[in-house]
Amino acid sequence: MQKPVFTLKLIESKMLSSKVRHFSFQIVDNPEFTFLPGQFISLHFNKKDGQPIKRSYSIASIHGDETNLDFAATFVDNGPGTEFLFNLQPADTVLASGPYGKLILKDRDILPKRYIFIGTGTGITPYRSMLNKIADNLNNQNHSTLILQGVQNPDDLLYASDFLKLTEKFNNYEFRAYYSRYKNKLSKQYEFTGYIQNSFSDIKLDNSNDVIYLCGNPYMIEEIVGILKTLEFNPKSILREKYYSKKSST
Ligand SMILES: Cc1cc2nc3c(=O)[nH]c(=O)nc-3n(C[C@H](O)[C@H](O)[C@H](O)COP(=O)(O)OP(=O)(O)OC[C@H]3O[C@@H](n4cnc5c(N)ncnc54)[C@H](O)[C@@H]3O)c2cc1C
Structure with a gap:
């Protein structure tokens, strides 16, 4: 079944190390959103040339304590996802879908x-x-x-x-x-x-x-x-x- 596309608003971001940035987003229009610990979401955005692409990020929010949807991204030279994410400013929005993935805990x-x-x-x-x-x-x-x-x-x-x-x-x-x-x-x-x-x-x-x-x-x-x-x-x-x-x- 196709997952719904929803909007994320950047609340804050900060460097965790010289190459990795932590991003914290508010889910704007998907109050039903839930995830299993270990799953990831996909971001949908356009490259500089206008071509639409998607990039995936594992949810880093501690399940059960989460107020926002958090993830961490590594800086990759010349990567379109990196370029997009590392230039986001607080209150900027991006479309996302998910959650996806089977790297989840057994019962x-x-x-x-x-x-x-x-x-x-x-x-x-x-x-x-x-x-x-x-x-x-x-x-x-x-x-x-x-x-x-x-x-x-x-x-x-x-x-x-x-x-x-x-x-x-x-x-x-x-x-x-x-x-x-x-x-x-x-x-x-x-x-x-x-x-x-x-x-x-x-x-x-x-x-x-x-x-x-x-x-x-x-x-x-x-x-x-x-x-x-x-x-x-x-x-x-x-x-x-x-x-x-x-x-x-x-
Ligand atoms: C299921 C899934 C979950 C993911 N979760 C995360 C996550 O939580 N955090 C994250 O930073 N990335 C994650 N990724 C990778 C992410 O989707 C992007 O590929 C990454 O952010 C780079 O995007 P880009 O467009 O800048 O470069 P791309 O065009 O995607 O990649 C360019 C090249 O950079 C290298 N590369 C890609 N990702 C990384 C990386 N993380 N570290 C080092 N080299 C890399 C590869 O050689 C790749 O060919 C995940 C990917 C998948 C498939």
Whole structure:
């Protein structure tokens, strides 16, 4: 079924890191709008030459606490979506449709022993929208959750304070940040150097107990899916959402 098109009004935006901007929109004319944590919306706008295009963004608003529809966008050189978004001013409007997407949480009655949520760059944002649901799941002591965020440097971390909040409340929850380009000494317990894949030697992936979510960079996703295949993971235990295709980035 076709999703309705509705209007978003920009309330505010701010840089979260040197390349990523957080956008907060009011939904103007769709009071019925609801989403499942992990879903995305599409923006509809015209390129400079007047051609209509769409670009998708994962909803970053924490489901259950949301007042606005928030997402985070990475600055991409010469990208029409980037050009459009990064020039928006408060009170500007844009058409949107959605929500879309299947990177959503399974029902509580089929909660796996462990969820591992993996995201690079803005690919971490769908898990932010899941935080209340993740907290609810963690009340079950037979379950645990691990969130792995991959970025280049500490300054690129997104929404770390939100992800770290749950560590104060739950001993069956862990958040780790992996810095692929950082060579200096690390000062915080949740920090690691290298790619997310470096965690696999000590988190002990288990094909009978783990459900893995992957979001963001297609190279990371394909490499990790390859590793999971060699570990004989059931494809149903791997959920993924690529933000762009490998071919388009060459
Ligand atoms: C389901 C889905 C959800 C998405 N959610 C988000 C999101 O929450 N935040 C977000 O920033 N983007 C997200 N994207 C990507 C987004 O839709 C745009 O592609 C991106 O904003 C760049 O748009 P553009 O028009 O400026 O450049 P495009 O013409 O779309 O892309 C130009 C090139 O830039 C590269 N690129 C595209 N997106 C990224 C990126 N995020 N990081 C690094 N390089 C990139 C690719 O090589 C691509 O070929 C999502 C994509 C999909 C399919």
